[in-house]
Amino acid sequence: MKIRHLHSWNISYHEAIEIQKALYPKLVFSNLSRSIRHIAGADVSCSKKSNNVWAGIVVLSYPSLKKVEEKWVKGITNFPYIPGLLSFREIPIILEAVKKLESNPDLLLCDGQGIAHPRVLGLASHIGLLIEKPTIGCAKKRLVGDFSEVGQYRGDCSPLFYKSREIGAVVRTKTNVKPLFVSPGYAITIKDAVKMVLNCGGRYRIPEPIRQAHLLVNKLRKRDASHEN
DNA sequence: GCGACAG
DNA sequence: ATCTTGTCGC
Numbered sequence: 001m002k003i004r005h006l007h008s009w010n011i012s013y014h015e016a017i018e019i020q021k022a023l024y025p026k027l028v029f030s031n032l033s034r035s036i037r038h039i040a041g042a043d044v045s046c047s048k049k050s051n052n053v054w055a056g057i058v059v060l061s062y063p064s065l066k067k068v069e070e071k072w073v074k075g076i077t078n079f080p081y082i083p084g085l086l087s088f089r090e091i092p093i094i095l096e097a098v099k100k101l102e103s104n105p106d107l108l109l110c111d112g113q114g115i116a117h118p119r120v121l122g123l124a125s126h127i128g129l130l131i132e133k134p135t136i137g138c139a140k141k142r143l144v145g146d147f148s149e150v151g152q153y154r155g156d157c158s159p160l161f162y163k164s165r166e167i168g169a170v171v172r173t174k175t176n177v178k179p180l181f182v183s184p185g186y187a188i189t190i191k192d193a194v195k196m197v198l199n200c201g202g203r204y205r206i207p208e209p210i211r212q213a214h215l216l217v218n219k220l221r222k223r224d225a226s227h228e229n
Numbered sequence: 230g231c232g233a234c235a236g
Numbered sequence: 237a238t239c240t241t242g243t244c245g246c
Contacts, residue, residue, distance in 0.1 A: 044236075048238045081237070083234040090236070112235045122235070143235045176246075181235080221238095236237050 001101055004130050009079075009092050016079075016088045020121040026129055027120065030187050032107075036062050039200060040105035041209025042097070042127075044090045045217035051076045052224070055093040056216035058209055059105050063199060065208050071100040072216060074224075083143060084118055087126040094127065106134070107188075107196065109209045113137040114183035114193070116145050116160055116168040128186020135185030136193045137168070138207055142181055150179050154202065157182075157194055169194050174205045 007019050040059045047053070053076065059069040073096040079089040090112070113122030114137030124137035142160075147170045150158040156172040160181065168183025171194055184193045200207035206214065 044237085046236080046237050081236055083236085086235055117235080137235085139235050141235060142233095144233095 001098055001104065001131060003095055003098065004132060006130060009088065011088070013082065013085065016085050017119070020087075020119040020126075023126065023129055024120050027115070027125055028187055029184055029189055032134060032188060032192055034106060036106045036196070038062060038068060038103055038105040039107045039109065039196070039209050040101075041109045041207065041211070041213040042094050043111045043210055043213035043217050044093060045214075045221045046077075047221060047225075051078060052221075053077045053090075053093050054217040054220045055090075055097040056213040056220070057094070057097045057101060058212040058216060059101065059103050060200075060209050060212070062106075065200065067212065069101065069103045070212070070216060071097050072220060073097045073100065074220065086112055087121070087123045090123060091127055091130070095130065098131065108133055108135045108185070109138055109197070109200065109207055110135055110185060111138060111210050111214070113139045113143050113181065114168065114185035116143060116162065116181060116183035118144050120167075122183065122185070124183070124185025134187040136188060136196060137181075137183045137185050138197060138210055139181040139183075140178075140206075145181075152176055155198060166190065171197060173197065173201060173207070174203075177205045180205065
């Protein structure tokens, strides 16, 4: 997969914010163009006692959700976790895993926000700009935005607003389980983002592509941890 | 100054 | 996110 180089990753916190402001005008939210046949999910696992990180990408067929490929990479990160700047901690290692892909997914689901971000540039939006493919932000918690309580049943959702703009939706992906914060990353609408997330699971809270990536990177981290004994 | 705050 | 055991509920 081709990856655009839009800026350096060796930057200060202030520069990171300036990069987000500069990238914001490049975002687009078109309807999905080509049909979706393969969906990728990405996730990162971090070590507590070192700056080691593992990134995993799992590609599933759609709508059958069968695994067609998985790639991973181990690396390090020096950028700390700062709410609003997650991209600069996780995207570099995610891109290393993306580079290993042999298949060409039509859509990428990310663990984190899309445009539901103070500068409209959450991790999913940022990575979408870099790979020039549709992306969706699937966060387990709110970063910004206001919303009304969402119904208890799978499929129920409530719009998420920030500064008078609709930026995503709070989506019940499983009945009686905490909802997910879904927002477009890049090249997709809110409506399609919600639809695709709901079509990517049902049995679990987390959409299957991300859940599979999560299981993969956690397995890798724990395998390394036991190796040290 | 205070509270909020993706992973 | 990670660390960490049992426990409550569908």
